[in-house]
Amino acid sequence: MGGIPINISAWGMEQADFDEAVVDIAARVEELESMISTYREDSEVSRLNRGEKLDHVPHVIAQLAKDAWLTSGLTRGAFDITVKPLVELWRKCRKEQRLPTEDELSAARSKVGFQKYYATTERLGAFKGSDSLILTEPGVMLDFGGIAKGYFADEAITILRLAGATRCLVDIGGDIVAWQADSADMTPFRVGINHPHSSGEIFAVLEIPTGSVVTSGSYERFYEIDGRRYCHIFDPRTGKPVEGMLSVTLTAPTGLAADAYATAVFVMGIEEGREFVENQPLLEAVIIAEGKNGGMEIYISPGLVEGIEFIAQ
Numbered sequence: 001m002g003g004i005p006i007n008i009s010a011w012g013m014e015q016a017d018f019d020e021a022v023v024d025i026a027a028r029v030e031e032l033e034s035m036i037s038t039y040r041e042d043s044e045v046s047r048l049n050r051g052e053k054l055d056h057v058p059h060v061i062a063q064l065a066k067d068a069w070l071t072s073g074l075t076r077g078a079f080d081i082t083v084k085p086l087v088e089l090w091r092k093c094r095k096e097q098r099l100p101t102e103d104e105l106s107a108a109r110s111k112v113g114f115q116k117y118y119a120t121t122e123r124l125g126a127f128k129g130s131d132s133l134i135l136t137e138p139g140v141m142l143d144f145g146g147i148a149k150g151y152f153a154d155e156a157i158t159i160l161r162l163a164g165a166t167r168c169l170v171d172i173g174g175d176i177v178a179w180q181a182d183s184a185d186m187t188p189f190r191v192g193i194n195h196p197h198s199s200g201e202i203f204a205v206l207e208i209p210t211g212s213v214v215t216s217g218s219y220e221r222f223y224e225i226d227g228r229r230y231c232h233i234f235d236p237r238t239g240k241p242v243e244g245m246l247s248v249t250l251t252a253p254t255g256l257a258a259d260a261y262a263t264a265v266f267v268m269g270i271e272e273g274r275e276f277v278e279n280q281p282l283l284e285a286v287i288i289a290e291g292k293n294g295g296m297e298i299y300i301s302p303g304l305v306e307g308i309e310f311i312a313q
Ligand code: AMP
Pocket: 078, 079, 080, 081, 083, 087, 143, 144, 145, 146, 147, 215, 216, 217, 232, 233, 234, 235, 236, 259, 262, 263, 266, 267
C-alpha cells in the first residue's frame, strides 16, 4: 500500500482460499487507495479537495467522512480530517527549509475545522438515496491519512473471514487488526510496541485475543526544518504540530476506531488523553510523552496494566 508493507496471517483455511483472499485484499486496498489517497491526483478525495463537484461520491468516502466527523465531535476537535491545509503548508516549508510565516499559518488555520464539511450517506441521514460530501468553502481539504490504515485493515479482516479463516491478523505498517472465531482457541496475539527512542527495538508487548492495536508515533514521520523535528500530527485547534509527545498505542474493537483515537489521543497529550481513555470503556492506551532530561513519561490505562510485558526501557 503506497510502499507500506501489509502482512496477513490466517488459520483454519485452505491454502488456495488464503491465496485468493490475499489477491482480493490487494485489489480492495488498491480500490480504496485510488479513491481516498491524496498522493493520487485523480482520486475522488483529491478532486473534491480541488473544489470539483463530483456526480457521484463513493459511499465509502461519505461514510468515512461521517465517521470522522463523529470522532471530531467526541474528541472535541482533536481528530479532524480537515487538517490537510496544515499538512500542505508544512510540507512546502520543509522543501523550502523554512518555518511558515504567521500569515501563512493563519491562512491555513482558517480552512481547518470539521464544521467546514458535512457528509450524508444513503443508509443513514437526511438525504435518502444519495451519498454526498460537501466542503462548505473554497480551500477546505480533507486528509484521511489518520484513519485509512486502520480501516483498510478492517476490510482485510472481513475478506479473510468471508473466505473462511477462523483466526487471522492483518498488519498494515504496524497498525494491527486481529480476529478469531468463538470456536478458535482464543490464544491471544502478541503485539509489539516500538520503542519511541531506539528504532527497531520493541518497548513492550500487548496481548489481544481480538480487536485492534494502532500506534501514532512522532518518531515515524516528521518534518525536519533547520535541524529541528516537527511532528506530522497537528493540533487542529491551534494549527501547530503536536509537541512533547512520543507515541500513543491504542486498542479498540476496530481498526478504524483504534486509528482515529490513536491520532486524537496523540493530539490531546498525556493529561487530556488519559482522562479521555478512562472514560471510554472500549478503549485502552499506552501514552508515551517526552519526560525530563530526555526521558519518557509513560501512562498505561488500567485495562492494560495486567497484560503488558516490558521488553526494553
Ligand atoms: P496517524 O499516523 O494515524 O496518527 O495519522 C497521521 C496523519 O493523519 C498525518 O500524516 C496527517 O495526514 C493526518 N493528520 C494529522 N493531524 C491530524 C489530526 N489532528 N486529525 C486527523 N488527521 C490528522
